Amino acid sequence: MTTNLSADRRNISSGGAYESVFGYSRAVRAGTDVHVSGTCAPAGHEQSDAYTQTRAALAIIEKALADAGAGLEQVVRTVVYVRDISDADAVARGHVESFDAVRPASTLVQVTSMLKPWHKVEIEAYAKLDPQ
Template sequence: MSKSNRHNVSSGGAYESVFGYSRAVRLADDVHVSGTCAPAEHEHSDAYTQAKAVLDVIEKALMEAGASMEDVVRTVVYLRDIDDAEGVAKAHLERFDAVRPASTLIQVTSMLRPWQRVEIEAYAKVS
């Protein structure tokens, strides 16, 4: 695939330039959204609220790549505390109830910031 078919999406996050990554990348009909955590204004929010904010960032990246939440075929959810699974699942269900993407839930020991409770990756196929 030629570079001209690649579209990188930036959310302007500070770590994009530090780590050298894009918020999302579209190649042909495939859109890959990087692992996404809630913005800093959600530092004191619970996991449900953080997950909703994460999904908002993912939706914006998908839109910039010419896709939508309805195009998502897979998500990967990382939790620092498995006890947050119920709240994060509620946010995920609210956004994907009609779509029902394949999904994996993984507990991790830490995240970049100690207040971050959830990180979500998404993969979409534009039809």
């Protein structure tokens, strides 16, 4: 299969196990836009609460943004998925600790399941860089 990617597109990999299985990138930078894939807490967080899983997912997102030349301060939108809506306050606490002054547009949605049964939260992020 031949893929023609534009010159201003860069795929960022975190080395996660599912990137090659599903054929996706942790993040994609295309020009001044950075799109970070849905991100959950990694293995080792099986017993963690929703707040801790949120902070772990956001740390992975922050690393992906940095690898793309961006930071949390450039995030303009997040989409947050939770398995249990009663975790919304804990997830919100983790979110506001990362984005307090940034205050990106955000959506919170309850879903019935996630990839792993212990995942409580998954977060997508979209950042906009200043033109060079």
